[in-house]
Amino acid sequence: MESSNALRAFEAMLELSAPARASEPGWLAEARRAGLEAFRLQGIPTTGHEEWRSTPLTALAATAYEPAPAPTGPAPAAAGPLGGLGCNQIEIVNGAPILAGGRRQVEGVSSFLVSAATPQEQALVMRRLGKSYSLNSHPFAALNLALHDDALVLHVTADSAEPLHIRHCALPAGRPSASASRVLVVAEPNARAAIVETFEGPDAGAYLTNAVIEFWLGDGAAVEHCRIQAEGCDATHLSLSHATVGRDSRFTSTNISLGSAVARYDGNASMLGSGGECTLNGVYIASGTQLIDNHTYIDHAVAHCQSHELYKGVLAERSRGVFNGKILVREDAQKTDAKQTNQVLLLSDDAQIHTKPQLEIFADDVRCTHGATIGRLDSDALFYLRARGIPADQAHTMLVAAFAGDVVERIADETLRGTVDTLVRDALRTGLT
Amino acid sequence: MLEIRDLHASVGGNEILRGISLSVKPDEVHAIMGPNGSGKSTLARVLAGHPDYEVTGGEVTYCGENLLDLEAEVRAQKGVFLAFQYPVEIPGVNNSYFLKAALNAVRKARGEEELDAVDFLALIRQKAKLLDLDTALLSRPVNEGFSGGEKKRNEIFHMAVLEPMLSVLDETDSGLDIDALRIVANGVNALRSPERASIVVTHYQRLLNYIVPDFVHVLSDGRIIRSGGKELALELEDKGYAWLDEPGHA
Numbered sequence: 001m002e003s004s005n006a007l008r009a010f011e012a013m014l015e016l017s018a019p020a021r022a023s024e025p026g027w028l029a030e031a032r033r034a035g036l037e038a039f040r041l042q043g044i045p046t047t048g049h050e051e052w053r054s055t056p057l058t059a060l061a062a063t064a065y066e067p068a069p070a071p072t073g074p075a076p077a078a079a080g081p082l083g084g085l086g087c088n089q090i091e092i093v094n095g096a097p098i099l100a101g102g103r104r105q106v107e108g109v110s111s112f113l114v115s116a117a118t119p120q121e122q123a124l125v126m127r128r129l130g131k132s133y134s135l136n137s138h139p140f141a142a143l144n145l146a147l148h149d150d151a152l153v154l155h156v157t158a159d160s161a162e163p164l165h166i167r168h169c170a171l172p173a174g175r176p177s178a179s180a181s182r183v184l185v186v187a188e189p190n191a192r193a194a195i196v197e198t199f200e201g202p203d204a205g206a207y208l209t210n211a212v213i214e215f216w217l218g219d220g221a222a223v224e225h226c227r228i229q230a231e232g233c234d235a236t237h238l239s240l241s242h243a244t245v246g247r248d249s250r251f252t253s254t255n256i257s258l259g260s261a262v263a264r265y266d267g268n269a270s271m272l273g274s275g276g277e278c279t280l281n282g283v284y285i286a287s288g289t290q291l292i293d294n295h296t297y298i299d300h301a302v303a304h305c306q307s308h309e310l311y312k313g314v315l316a317e318r319s320r321g322v323f324n325g326k327i328l329v330r331e332d333a334q335k336t337d338a339k340q341t342n343q344v345l346l347l348s349d350d351a352q353i354h355t356k357p358q359l360e361i362f363a364d365d366v367r368c369t370h371g372a373t374i375g376r377l378d379s380d381a382l383f384y385l386r387a388r389g390i391p392a393d394q395a396h397t398m399l400v401a402a403f404a405g406d407v408v409e410r411i412a413d414e415t416l417r418g419t420v421d422t423l424v425r426d427a428l429r430t431g432l433t
Numbered sequence: 434m435l436e437i438r439d440l441h442a443s444v445g446g447n448e449i450l451r452g453i454s455l456s457v458k459p460d461e462v463h464a465i466m467g468p469n470g471s472g473k474s475t476l477a478r479v480l481a482g483h484p485d486y487e488v489t490g491g492e493v494t495y496c497g498e499n500l501l502d503l504e505a506e507v508r509a510q511k512g513v514f515l516a517f518q519y520p521v522e523i524p525g526v527n528n529s530y531f532l533k534a535a536l537n538a539v540r541k542a543r544g545e546e547e548l549d550a551v552d553f554l555a556l557i558r559q560k561a562k563l564l565d566l567d568t569a570l571l572s573r574p575v576n577e578g579f580s581g582g583e584k585k586r587n588e589i590f591h592m593a594v595l596e597p598m599l600s601v602l603d604e605t606d607s608g609l610d611i612d613a614l615r616i617v618a619n620g621v622n623a624l625r626s627p628e629r630a631s632i633v634v635t636h637y638q639r640l641l642n643y644i645v646p647d648f649v650h651v652l653s654d655g656r657i658i659r660s661g662g663k664e665l666a667l668e669l670e671d672k673g674y675a676w677l678d679e680p681g682h683a
Contacts, residue, residue: 378521379485380521381521381522381523383484384521385531387508387517388509388532388535388595389506389510389535389538389539389542389595390534390538392504392506394534394538398526398534399523399526401525402525403525406524
């Protein structure tokens with residue numbers, strides 16, 4: 001593995017955190033070791049790696065990150081539409097979850113930090129933390145396992161009354177800083193929850209967010225996940241979500257990607273129980289020289305599961321988008337019904353999209369469809385709106401918002417849907433006109 | 434109100450309008466008739482400011498201003514309305530939300546206050562009733578999945594809400610059955626007033642039984658080859674357009 005500023009920085013961070021980790025239980029130390037080993041094997045991927053072909057990480061590799069300082073208190077209140085998400089909120093500041101006393105109980109959900117876990121809770125966590133995805137094919141998620149601060153665990157035991165909001169916040173620092181946060185969601189059989197993650201950070205100065213969230217859904221459980229990536233414009237955002245979906249359970253995730261200079265998201269799901277259903281939707285909006293890369297991977301391991309994917313991208317100026325949608329249908333996964341769609345609106349001649357469906361099907365009685373469309377704004381529609389008196393820029397925003405709205409309106413929670421709609425419209429107004 | 438002098442326009446390098454002159458005064462209804470390809474719809478789109486059409490000569494004055502200098506939305510804000518021959522489907526944009534944005538843009542340009550949600554709702558309910566428009570269409574995306582007749586009725590409904598000074602109806606009658614035709618005509622007639630004017634582009638005479646024009650102009654090959662009163666339309670219905678091409682009539 002070649003050495004680089006970033007690699008040396010990550011190694012230094014590990015060394016620096018070693019004393020604090022010394023008192024951690026053996027299973028956690030073992031998990032961290034496994035993560036580190038997998039990361040060292042892979043290193044920082046280059047565009048020579050198939051999974052990173054269109055996403056150069058040269059700026060990241062060249063940066064000597066420092067560990068983001070431990071938070072001294074809660075982050076400043078969110079400005080704009082994000083401030084309106086007044087639900088039950090837990091902050092993760094510079095990668096460190098803030099939870100007084102290490103735990104909080106709300107209806108249906110018990111939240112705790114791994115550092116404060118009881119032996120029973122540790123048993124729940126140790127079988128799952130870092131166990132849902134392959135460490136050897138996700139270098140940064142492997143690094144995250146090694147490097148992460150205290151992990152936040154949400155144990156969903158019944159129906160939770162209102163959405164839980166995990167607010168990831170990077171604080172301004174004088175120098176490029178890096179943080180790694182980790183969340184584990186365990187939904188017991190038949191339990192239900194809605195979880196919102198938001199990502200914010202300063203607009204000036206480079207920083208690195210490395211965030212991993214794992215979901216384990218018991219039989220008959222239902223989890224709705226929404227993530228809003230609104231990082232600062234110099235940020236590098238690397239994140240992974242993995243849902244392990246049990247029998248007759250349902251996982252729905254909506255990934256709204258607006259911020260960062262470079263953002264790479266891996267949205268994965270393993271369908272491990274028959275009758276399971278998963279939906280991975282997303283909207284990405286980029287301008288300037290932004291690069292937004294979304295990789296999805298759905299592993300249909302058993303029969304009679306459904307998966308739906310609808311990703312919509314809006315790319316302006318010299319921005320670039322990547323969508324790679326992998327669907328694996330294993331030999332036993334008969335009667336799989338999988339549908340994948342990626343639609344992209346290119347608003348300039350210089351914007352680029354790399355879109356690739358990747359279907360690997362080993363069962364013979366399945367229905368898998370995929371489609372990608374790349375287009376421009378409909379000039380007839382634009383003229384129609386203007387001919388009724390609507391100014392060109394407003395008409396433009398209206399049409400692009402309608403394009404993205406197709407995903408937004410599928411968000412079940414009304415408050416959340418409203419917030420996302422406002423954010424998307426703001427992003428379109430400020431970034432694209 | 435509208436003064437068109439020697440207007441030439443082309444699309445994709447092909448000259449379609451080859452010198453049109455027309456004067457429209459308040460309280461007048463002008464019918465533009467003519468065979469397919471004569472330039473009727475091009476004239477309508479040029480007046481509305483469609484970006485695909487290039488004006489290569491002549492001038493158009495609207496209420497003392499050079500209309501051709503104005504962007505499409507500014508023309509609309511100043512009271513020019515085009516009822517489209519083929520209304521565009523706009524997925525994801527709610528019909529009444531769109532109309533509210535349009536009405537408020539027009540009101541703002543007129544120096545009027547924006548309408549609030551309650552007043553707007555009352556207004557559109559009243560206008561929808563006038564056009565016998567199914568109120569379910571108000572909350573659907575603009576024109577999406579509307580039948581041909583519903584689309585045309587929706588155009589006139591937009592017109593009724595926006596109350597333009599100069600309305601240009603581009604083949605609004607095509608695809609309408611006789612009942613729908615009557616309803617659409619009622620909508621247009623309800624807007625007639627001493628300060629407003631209309632240009633009705635149509636291929637057939639039958640719409641003019643319901644919207645009675647003051648003048649009828651016949652377009653052929655990008656020029657007005659004949660103008661007259663409403664009786665000209667009846668004559669055309671009787672004898673067909675070919676009659677006008679005979680020597681001595683051009």
